Amino acid sequence: MTAPRDPEFDAVVVGAGFAGMYMLHRLRELGCSAVVLEAGHGVGGTWYWNRYPGARCDSESYYYSYSFSDELQQEWEWSERYPQQPEILRYLEHVADRFDLRRDIRLGRRVTEAAFDDDAGRWHVRTDGGERYTGRFLITAVGCLSTANVPRIPGLDAFDGRWFHTGNWPHDGVDFTGLRVGVIGTGSTGIQAIPVIAEQAAHLTVFQRTANYSVPARNGPMDPAFQREVKAGYAEIRRRQRESTNGHPFDVEPRSALSVPEDERRSRYEAAWRRGGLRFRATFADLLTSVEANATASDFIRAKIRETVRDPETAEKLVPHDHPFATKRPPIDTGYFETYNRPDVTLVDVRENPIVEITTSGVRTTSGTHPLDRLVFATGFDALTGPLLAMDVRGAGGRALRDAWSDGPRTYLGLQVPGFPNLFTITGPGSPSVLTNMPTSIEQHVDWIADCLAHLRENGLVRIEATEDAERAWGEHVQEAAQRTLLPMASTSWYLGANVPGKPRVFLPYAGGLAAYARRCAEVAAAGYAGFSLAPAPAAGR
Numbered sequence: 001m002t003a004p005r006d007p008e009f010d011a012v013v014v015g016a017g018f019a020g021m022y023m024l025h026r027l028r029e030l031g032c033s034a035v036v037l038e039a040g041h042g043v044g045g046t047w048y049w050n051r052y053p054g055a056r057c058d059s060e061s062y063y064y065s066y067s068f069s070d071e072l073q074q075e076w077e078w079s080e081r082y083p084q085q086p087e088i089l090r091y092l093e094h095v096a097d098r099f100d101l102r103r104d105i106r107l108g109r110r111v112t113e114a115a116f117d118d119d120a121g122r123w124h125v126r127t128d129g130g131e132r133y134t135g136r137f138l139i140t141a142v143g144c145l146s147t148a149n150v151p152r153i154p155g156l157d158a159f160d161g162r163w164f165h166t167g168n169w170p171h172d173g174v175d176f177t178g179l180r181v182g183v184i185g186t187g188s189t190g191i192q193a194i195p196v197i198a199e200q201a202a203h204l205t206v207f208q209r210t211a212n213y214s215v216p217a218r219n220g221p222m223d224p225a226f227q228r229e230v231k232a233g234y235a236e237i238r239r240r241q242r243e244s245t246n247g248h249p250f251d252v253e254p255r256s257a258l259s260v261p262e263d264e265r266r267s268r269y270e271a272a273w274r275r276g277g278l279r280f281r282a283t284f285a286d287l288l289t290s291v292e293a294n295a296t297a298s299d300f301i302r303a304k305i306r307e308t309v310r311d312p313e314t315a316e317k318l319v320p321h322d323h324p325f326a327t328k329r330p331p332i333d334t335g336y337f338e339t340y341n342r343p344d345v346t347l348v349d350v351r352e353n354p355i356v357e358i359t360t361s362g363v364r365t366t367s368g369t370h371p372l373d374r375l376v377f378a379t380g381f382d383a384l385t386g387p388l389l390a391m392d393v394r395g396a397g398g399r400a401l402r403d404a405w406s407d408g409p410r411t412y413l414g415l416q417v418p419g420f421p422n423l424f425t426i427t428g429p430g431s432p433s434v435l436t437n438m439p440t441s442i443e444q445h446v447d448w449i450a451d452c453l454a455h456l457r458e459n460g461l462v463r464i465e466a467t468e469d470a471e472r473a474w475g476e477h478v479q480e481a482a483q484r485t486l487l488p489m490a491s492t493s494w495y496l497g498a499n500v501p502g503k504p505r506v507f508l509p510y511a512g513g514l515a516a517y518a519r520r521c522a523e524v525a526a527a528g529y530a531g532f533s534l535a536p537a538p539a540a541g542r
């Protein structure tokens, strides 16, 4: 008897979030056979896992969505300016149904190994359940922020209460009523969760390592007239997104913060503060390129924190001082700083009083023990490289991705890795990804990959691999692009890998802007995939 063969596909896609689902749709349009392997027991990716209290998107609903189908964008109704996690998940489930994607998505399959077979020119993929799949192409759609970072604090195992990481939240929810809750972390996630948890808990203790800037979100119900206007204007909105730096449809003020008189500058910041949201960053052209310009925005927010928080000592702890505004991912919030005016909320500065251990009953810092019943880690992710390295990926000659990236990720355009033929990494390190509105970047990547696969097929080619030279030049360009901004000034940023002990300090996303990046990708394709080596099927008998 012959052993059953692994199911064979043109492409194996890993992940069924925004990226994996659109990739499947495009592969089908090309007539390619494909399977999507998804670790979760439902589609949605980020929005399947991140169910913590207050979880919502910081980009506005009308543009944090797919643009590839006008019918979809016309028929879907968003209920709020910023969609909550359950609403985005419903949207992605709707997409899965509407485009009949589910029949090629295998849920509950975590990919643990992927190895390239040089002779056959195929990827062999294995899941945690021991299933095997084979594909000519392996396309990762694993997200940038999907590998939870739980700090190794001594004693966690001994904690008598329950603990949670925000990115892996129990599906049946967590009831904090009447409990003493601790939250570690004040990034975008902590800043969303803290006000909501404070409403429920008997007492909330926030453990803050780095004070963060935050701008009010100004969330609210979607205005039906605005929704109609958006739907009528989608073509233009999508064009603006694609031609922007960050994938948002708004313009950046072309003037320098330093070119306007102080009272005008202040009134512009006030207006941006009242309007709320990530657009605050666009108040002036040079907030991310000039230390002096940035200081005007940073000082404005610092003053707002001091105005909002009544206890001056707490306010001072909350005022960021070690990095310029927006050099770490800028959070937006609903009542974050106001939460510290509650009598049942305590702020602990763990830079001043580091956490020593977790005891059976709480968190012990150098200044004493904070008794807790529940502990929430809002401590972020092993960003960009974590989800790729969590799979044991082996390229040509059995080389491990982990070894190839021991000094930091090496990619060409964030899309391919030399030595890993026929592997495409959607929103991989070295692409704009997390510096942009993700669905916009995802669509650009997926479309580029789909066009590339069509090109290969039309030309009788079966193998594509980034060259070492192209990778080296792109890697240098990624670092230069970061250096042209203030982003590397945030020394504790996950953009730099600084949040995970032992991770190489390399600036991970491409900071040159989405529009410039997409132009570059298009030029590369138009030049016959410059920087990639393309090959036909090996001669028989090889």
Ligand code: NA7
Residues within 6 Å of the ligand: 145, 151, 152, 184, 185, 186, 187, 188, 189, 190, 207, 208, 209, 210, 329, 350, 378, 379, 380, 381, 434, 492, 493, 494, 499
């Ligand atoms: P982030 O932005 O990485 O924030 C994590 C927070 O947790 C941040 O305040 C960290 O402080 C803090 N942290 C991490 N490790 C520790 C330890 N060991 N002790 C104390 N505090 C710690 O993750 P988020 O989930 O908030 O946001 C991720 C992205 O998801 C977000 O930007 C959006 O794009 C969506 P630090 O600043 O490192 O000192």
